Amino acid sequence: DKSCTEPKLEGFVPLFLSWESFYTRNLYRRARDCWNRPISSCAGGRIDVMERVSPDYGWNFQLTGKKLNVMNFGSYNYLGFAENSGPCCDQVQAVTEKYGVGVCASRQEMGYMDIHRELDLLVAEFLGVEAAITVPMGFATNSMNMPALVSKGSLILSDELNHASLVLGSRLSGALIRTYKHNDMDDLEMKLRDAVCNGQPRTHRPWKKILIVVEGVYSMEGSIIRLPDVLRLKKKYKAYVYLDEAHSIGAMGPHGRGVVDYFGLDPRDIDIMMGTFTKSFGSAGGYIGGSKSLINHLRTQAHSFIYSTSMSPPVAQQVISVMKVIMGKDGTNQGMKHIRQLAWNTRYFRKRLQDRGYIIYGNKDSPVVPLLLYMPSKVAMFSRETLKRGMATVVVGFPATPLIETRARFCLSAAHTKEMLDEALKIIDDVGDLLRLRYSSLKPPDF
C-alpha cells in the first residue's frame, strides 16, 4: 500500500497505518460484497437486498438498481416483531403523530416523557424485578453503565466471548479485568478462588467488589450461559452478577423472559439484568433492571442517563406494544404464538442441519445457529451462492472467530414458516455440497 511505503517522519504515525497493514484486509479482499449489503425493506422474514457491483473489489461500489427479494436469516428479528404491519405498528404511528421523533433533551433536563416512565415500569414488571431504567442504545447501556457500578479496586471476571460493549464498559470502569474460558465453570471458580484468597490465606478480601459478567445467549456461538452454576458460584464467593440478555430476552424461556425464565430461576438473584430492545422487540435501545437502590444509583451516576438524549418516543412505543403482546396484555395469545413458533423453528432447523451432516454450534434451544465453513476462503462463495438462491445469511471469520472456525450464522425467527425453513435447508444443501461442508464429505478418501 502507498501509505505503508511513504517515508516515515520520525514520531509521526499515519492515522490508518495499523489498519492498512492489517492482514485480514487481504484475507477478505475479494469478499467485501458479503458485508454491508444495502437493504431497502424492513428487517422482516423476507428482505429486499439491493444488487451492487464493485469492479475493483474496493469499498466503492455502484448500485445496479436491481433488488433481490430473499429470505432473511441474518437479522436478530427473533420473535418476528420487526415486521412493518400489525397493531404494534399502528400504535407506533399514533405515537409518532403525537410526540414526533426527537426528544431533544436528556432525561434529567426536558427529556423525561410519560412514555419513558411507562416503559421503565413495564420493563421492571416484565423482568420481575423492583425497578428498571431504559437507555436509547443497547451498546451504551453496557459501556456507559458498567463504570457506574465498579471502579479501580474492583475485579471483573468476564467470559472470554463477551460482547464488545461489555468489554468497553469493563475497560472504562477502571476495574481489573480477568477473562475466563467461555462458559467454563471450573475456570471461573478457579479464578474466583484465586481472587478471594490470592493464593494465600487472607483475613480480608483483596477486592472491593467482584463482578461476574456474562451473556444469556452468545451470538457467535449459539451457546447458552450455565446460569444456575454462575449463581451458585456468585453466592459461594460473594460476587455480583451482570447478565446481558441482548440475544435471550424475548427469544428464550417459556414466557419469553430470557435465560432466567428458561432455567426457571428467580430474577431477583441476578444483581444486574441488562438487555436490548434491538432484537426480539424489533426496536432500539436497552435496559437495566434490578433492585430499586441499584436503579436509583444508576439514575444519578450513569453517563448514558445524564448526558444522552432520551429514547425516541416511537422507539419506546414499539417496545411497549411488543412487550404487552408478549405478556398477553393485549388480550390475545399472539405473544405466546410467536414464542412457540420460534422455539419450534429452532429445534426443527437445528435437527435437520445435524441430520444432514453439518457441524453446527450451540445449544438445541438457541435461535442463533452457527454452521461451520472451516476456511476463510469459503466465506465469499457461501454468502453469494445462498443469496443467489434466495437466502440472505451472515458470514463470520477471523479475527471475529478462530481462523479455521469460519462460519455462517443463521438467526431464526418466528417470521419464518416451515416452508421457508425447508427451502432454506435445500439451499444450504446445494451450496454445502458445492463447498463440501458436510462432515461425511470431509473424510479422507478410502484407498
Ligand code: PMP
Ligand atoms: N450486548 C450484546 C450481547 C450484543 O450482542 C449487542 C449487539 N448485538 C449489544 C449488547 C449492543 O446492542 P445494540 O445493538 O442494541 O446497541
